[in-house]
Amino acid sequence: AALQRGETADLKVVEAQVALRRDPADRDLARDRLARALELDPRNATANYERGVLALRDGDTGTAERHLRAAIERDPEHLGAHFNLARLLRQEGRNDEADAVSLVHKRLAILETLGQLDDPDAVESFGGVAQVLSDGGDFDAAIVELDAGIAKQPEAGVLRVRKALALIHSGRGDEGRQAFEDAVRQIPDDAMVLNQYAWYLATQGVS
Numbered sequence: 001a002a003l004q005r006g007e008t009a010d011l012k013v014v015e016a017q018v019a020l021r022r023d024p025a026d027r028d029l030a031r032d033r034l035a036r037a038l039e040l041d042p043r044n045a046t047a048n049y050e051r052g053v054l055a056l057r058d059g060d061t062g063t064a065e066r067h068l069r070a071a072i073e074r075d076p077e078h079l080g081a082h083f084n085l086a087r088l089l090r091q092e093g094r095n096d097e098a099d100a101v102s103l104v105h106k107r108l109a110i111l112e113t114l115g116q117l118d119d120p121d122a123v124e125s126f127g128g129v130a131q132v133l134s135d136g137g138d139f140d141a142a143i144v145e146l147d148a149g150i151a152k153q154p155e156a157g158v159l160r161v162r163k164a165l166a167l168i169h170s171g172r173g174d175e176g177r178q179a180f181e182d183a184v185r186q187i188p189d190d191a192m193v194l195n196q197y198a199w200y201l202a203t204q205g206v207s
Helices: 009-022 028-040 045-058 061-074 079-091 095-114 123-135 139-152 157-169 173-186 191-204
Strands: none
Touching (some): 009 045, 045 061, 045 079, 079 095, 095 123, 123 157, 157 191
16 A cells, blocks of 8 residues: 555655755654654665664664664665764763774775775675775784685685785784695695795795
8 A cells, every 4th residue: 555655665765864954953754754664664774774863863872773773784784874873882881882883884984995895795805905904004903804704705815815914014923924824724726825925935034
């Protein structure tokens, strides 16, 4: 019946957004339209996000958190939902949770900049994020990113080599050599890994 009347969750979200743009102080109509959107599609990411942001503006953090998390569950790459959830958690003094969400938001923001947001689990995505973090001097975060990539893509020699080099460049040479040795053991037929390890041994003067 709703579809016959031309009602969809997305349309109700647009009506809510238009209402807020017309008069940001008048949120009643927006709440009404978003409530209807969620009746039509409780898992709609945009409806949950907009409802969460609206609740955050109203100071209703419980409602805001519930809807922002619902938006993320539906759309794990939703930048705005991660950003606002981190802000909410920070306001409540839940700093460890806020830090974790902020890290995800930072990763997504980097992926968006790299044009890789559509495939966040690709080898190139993990490598690209790690490179940006390393270039910024955050080797620890780069290594965490590479570990996550290796867990999902264990045969990706490039990620293992990048991890070894990140460890070495951060002053953790012994761990870097161990990472190279682990890579050679795990994927012994990967020519790139073997070549990079040989280069490392030659430049470090070890055998």
